Amino acid sequence: MAYKSTGGSTGLPDFFSDLVRCETRLYNALNDSLRERHAIVTSQFECLRHLRDHPGSRVADLAAAFAVGIGATSKSVDRLEKHGWVARQPNPSDRRSSLLALTDDGRELVDAAEDTFTERLAELLADILDDPSMPAVARTLATLRSALERAQTGMPTG
DSSP states (O other): OOOOOBTTBOOHHHHHHHHHHHHHHHHHHHHHHHHHHHSOOHHHHHHHHHHHHSTTOOHHHHHHHHTOOHHHHHHHHHHHHHTTSEEEEEOTTOTTSEEEEEOHHHHHHHHHHHHHHHHHHHHHHHHHHTOTTHHHHHHHHHHHHHHHHHTTTTOOOO
């Protein structure tokens, strides 16, 4: 969709709507595939993948990475722990927090689910991945994300 500039308006509300609806539809489609093939949802996959790629993370680290409240993140980790995919270990530098580690089952699951995730995402984006504007769009989104993260914009307050 083209974003028109009319009398100083840059079409930002339409841009926002398109951005959010694309994210929601992609997320839901990936959710369906992950649930069908691995009995997990996208948020669980992302959490497991983060823990695989960032060993020794704490709940607070996950919350910051995903811009989600600590309470909600802790409950998500509790569910992953209940499934046997994540284990909490004492944090030697801070008794008040735990370090999170994938179990062998968790590592096996996230590795298998990553293949499904990547294949499904490639299917969903196949028609536009070859679009010449795609690299510019990817750079723009990465720049926007970086700026928002640097300024800690949109971080939960509780």
